[in-house]
Amino acid sequence: MNVAVDPDVISKGEFARRRGVTPGRVSQWLSEQKITGEAIVGEGRSALIRESVAVQQLARRLDPMQMTGNGLGTRLAPVTAQATAAAASAPAPPAAPIDALPLGDAPQAGASRPDGNSLEDRIKRERLAQLERANRDGARQEAVNAGLLTDAASAKQMVGRATAQLITRVEGALSEMATAISAEFKLPQRDVLHLLRTKFREVRAAAAADIRAQTEDLPTLVDFELDGVADQDETEPA
Structure with a gap:
């Protein structure tokens, strides 16, 4: 050749x-x-x-x-040279009147294939998807930093630990309370301690039942719309 x-x-x-x-x-x-x-x-x-x-x-x-x-x-x-020459000699198609075009359908230079499956179209779609993911992640992180969102499971664990520590501390102080009451009122310390522990357990059981009743109606997840994140059908823990 x-x-x-x-x-x-x-x-x-x-x-x-x-x-x-x-x-x-x-x-x-x-x-x-x-x-x-x-x-x-x-x-x-x-x-x-x-x-x-x-x-x-x-x-x-x-x-x-x-x-x-x-x-x-x-x-x-x-x-190719033939394609370039043919494109140069081909008459330009008549332009459609601007008022005849639907809103948002104005012609653009360098338009892609009509089917939208060219490599350039796929690259642009992937790039757009990356930008949208970055925007969603950024908005989500801003909400977390502002205290609008939190990990529900982590928060539940922290509250549980704090509550357990408080109950243990109060229960451990019952002996000191019994000793003080016994000395003040001239009562047997053992009897006072037994009474305090009995009443404390009753109060603790009643408080636990109240808390359970209050939380039964609370949803596991709360819908919260992040600013700058549109058309997302996601549910975030609040």
């Missing part, structure tokens, strides 16, 4: 220009084996690129997540 007259075989610089990237990026693709085999014509620095094969390899091998940001401008469709 005569490479000189094959429009599909172009220089690395021309391939970079058609893809909208720098020649250094093309060299990186070559060194990383993103472009290999039949896509390379010749050897060394003078090697040429078979465009149709190279763009197919890039579409399969480039990581969409690495093409966010500046990589969104990378064009992976072949741009």
